[in-house]
Amino acid sequence: MELRRLRGLSPATARQLFTATVAxxxxxASNVWMHAFKNKNIGPINRVQRVGAQAIVGTFLTVATSVAEAEAHIATAQHRFWRRAVKTWADLHTLPETNPLRRNTDQIRKFRRYHRSPLYQVADALKNIDMESLETxxxxxxxxxxxxxxxDEPITEGSTVPGGSMQIAVRSSVRNELVGFGVAVEKQPRKPYTHTHTHFINARRLNRKGNYH
Structure with a gap:
């Protein structure tokens, strides 16, 4: 692995390079083949994990994969695969209803002996989580x-001022179930003009999609 040829790197830098390049x-496409990640197919991936751990903290190649991952403080391959699969499954439920992938999520959940979807295991593991409430x-x-x-009114040639500018700043924060946001508008056509506005609302009156009711 080319990562081992780099000398003088700190463990944090080597770990970041491993995560950003090798992993x-x-x-x-682990969402498709992660269900076959077992038996003999696990060997090459475990070797990559051990070599990566050796490049990060200098472990031996003969050390167990789980020990090398713990010493190098890197995520296991199974954890990374499931994290990507769960994210993909959640992203499918945020698609519009007109998207064919969104409509086929019900078919993915069905058990089939043959031609089973690779995402069936993910759908079965997350069947108790209400994905339909996710925002589209x-x-x-x-x-x-x-x-x-x-x-309403057409823009005429005399309604604009050459060299004018406008700056808008928006800021919001939440504390003690109280949401506050402010807007500041600064307009400089000829003489500076600043307008500010602040507003507070109760966080309990916000629904999951952020709408105020």
Missing amino acids: LVVDY INPFTLAPWEARMQI
């Missing part, structure tokens, strides 16, 4: 067919 290659994330902020904000 990403090993975990590629659209690939756009406003659909192309929805009405957009229109300007």
Whole structure:
């Protein structure tokens, strides 16, 4: 491994390089083949873990994989695979209902003796978690067919000031179940003008999607 050829690296730097370069290659498409990660197929991946631990803290290659991972303070391969699979399963439930992958999540949960989905084990392990309550994330902020904000008055040539600028700052925080946010607008056409606005709401009146009711 090229990581072992680098000299003078601290364990934290070597660990970060292992996670950012080696682990990403090993975990590629692990959502599909992680169910076959057993028996003889586990050998090459365990060797990568041991070599990575040797590059980080200098362990022996003959040491057990679990001991090397603990000494180097790196995540196990199974942990990384399941973390990626759970994230993928959660991301599928945030897709819109029109997405075919979102519609097929019910089919993935069904038990089949043959042609079983690779995500079936993940779906079975997370069957008691309500994924339907996750917020739907659209690939756009406003659909192309929805009405957009229109300007009441047309912009004339004299309504704009050359060299003008506007700066807007937004800040929010939560403390003791109280949500506060503030907006500051600074406009500089010819003479500086600053306007500020603050507002507080009770966090208990916010639903899961952040809407105020």
